[in-house]
Amino acid sequence: MISKGRHPKNSIAQALDGAREASMVVTEVHKGHRWGVVRCACGADFAVWSTPRNADTHAKQVDRFVAKHRACVTEQTGEFEEG
Template sequence: MKRKRHTDKDIEAAIAYAEFKGWRIEMRSGHAWGRMYCPFNDAQCRCGEFCIASIWSTPRSAGNHARQIRRVVDNCSGHRDDVGEDGHESGF
């Protein structure tokens, strides 16, 4: 089933970026438009800190929220290029 598009174009682009990186998007109702779930949700993945994130319906600043969504995706230990097979940063 195809998901509904977010009404803000910047947030929608950030959601599409997360989906491209393998994150699963689930729709919600209320203040949260939805939630996104990391595909690498395991013990190595920062103890869940970046594994689940809310996507707000009407954030105060849509641009900031879109950047926050991308930052969560990019900072996930499963997506980072400088993380070795053991799950630790390589020290670059």
């Protein structure tokens, strides 16, 4: 059994761990096929599905969302990130 707060697909669970490390809020909200939401400090969010057609592709989409919004998190916290 999967522990609460952990996605059942390993590739997506790893992508969500990366989102948490990037100071984004990962909320588990089961509603239909939706597993939860990744929220950025700017207010943008990304729906995470519990049963995606291709788990690896969905994990890459989560990674792209995190990469796109990484600057928002650093703006909100006042930190400077090189790169």
